[in-house]
Amino acid sequence: MTILIDQPDFGIEAGFNKADDVEKEGVLNGGFMMPHTNSFGHTFRDYHVESERQQGVENFYRTNHIKQTYDFVKRMREEYGNLDKVEMSIWECCELLNDVVDESDPDLDEPQIEHLLQTAEAIRKDYPDEDWLHLTGLIHDLGKVLLHPSFGGLPQWAVVGDTYPVGCAFDKSIVHHKYFEENPDYHNPAYNTKYGVYSEGCGLNNVMMSWGHDDYMYLVAKENNTTLPSAALFIIRYHSFYALHRSGSYKQLMNGEDVENLKWLEIFNKYDLYSKSKVRIDVEKVKPYYLSLIEKYFPAKLRW
Numbered sequence: 001m002t003i004l005i006d007q008p009d010f011g012i013e014a015g016f017n018k019a020d021d022v023e024k025e026g027v028l029n030g031g032f033m034m035p036h037t038n039s040f041g042h043t044f045r046d047y048h049v050e051s052e053r054q055q056g057v058e059n060f061y062r063t064n065h066i067k068q069t070y071d072f073v074k075r076m077r078e079e080y081g082n083l084d085k086v087e088m089s090i091w092e093c094c095e096l097l098n099d100v101v102d103e104s105d106p107d108l109d110e111p112q113i114e115h116l117l118q119t120a121e122a123i124r125k126d127y128p129d130e131d132w133l134h135l136t137g138l139i140h141d142l143g144k145v146l147l148h149p150s151f152g153g154l155p156q157w158a159v160v161g162d163t164y165p166v167g168c169a170f171d172k173s174i175v176h177h178k179y180f181e182e183n184p185d186y187h188n189p190a191y192n193t194k195y196g197v198y199s200e201g202c203g204l205n206n207v208m209m210s211w212g213h214d215d216y217m218y219l220v221a222k223e224n225n226t227t228l229p230s231a232a233l234f235i236i237r238y239h240s241f242y243a244l245h246r247s248g249s250y251k252q253l254m255n256g257e258d259v260e261n262l263k264w265l266e267i268f269n270k271y272d273l274y275s276k277s278k279v280r281i282d283v284e285k286v287k288p289y290y291l292s293l294i295e296k297y298f299p300a301k302l303r304w
Ligand SMILES: O[C@H]1[C@H](O)[C@@H](O)[C@H](O)[C@@H](O)[C@H]1O
Pocket: 102, 104, 105, 106, 141, 160, 161, 162, 163, 239, 240, 241, 242
């Protein structure tokens, strides 16, 4: 499915610096205020700032980069692809997520449901007619439920953080790249070249991504026959793939459909990242709207 869109010109990366458009709180983009700093007073996604929280984030990436191997991802896809762990609705999963903490995120320490609603509501304000994109905002991080004890309580390094392909060379643009040197695949000639086990233009659908909440939630949505458009599934599946959507690495693996879908992911990412704040959403107030979207695009109960 091809969706034609007008690409809004997003300030920060587009080198936007017109003095009268830059408010002291941030960069105004359409109706959406992109703040300069996160709620800890640092710039967003600064992985090198000195802080206690950052030390934890770096430790997280060290373990993640050492343990995410091609074989590991294959095993996880087999184990979780069966969707035989739990039966529950989308909203029940949103509520379960409140029990989990994401240790990889330098910008957020609010309960996860706040992040889901902040993302969805920020999109809703700027794209009132794209209800599928509001729902995508709400569900994009639900795969973090893999951390929950009822799913076997997977460790953080196997659930959260940025994602990247395995089976080919780890790109330098990946956060804390140096820790890949201790990953066995780094030294394996089958997996450490530009294309590795893939070929030019093979399509991201044929690429194995490091295992985590993106790929898992993509599987859950697809296997439970969601009627969301393919752009929504693409956003869910690759929203943590910053090496692609922020740095432009790995483009050689994309096909034509990926190129189209990437436009929506680039839009989505601004809301996912810059809506992280201390401003709480009134859950009870917006709940009926999101329940109606869930009913439109998903069955009442899903297999997880
Ligand atoms: O720490 C964050 C967090 O885990 C997000 O959910 C993920 O999508 C981002 O890529 C990652 O940087």
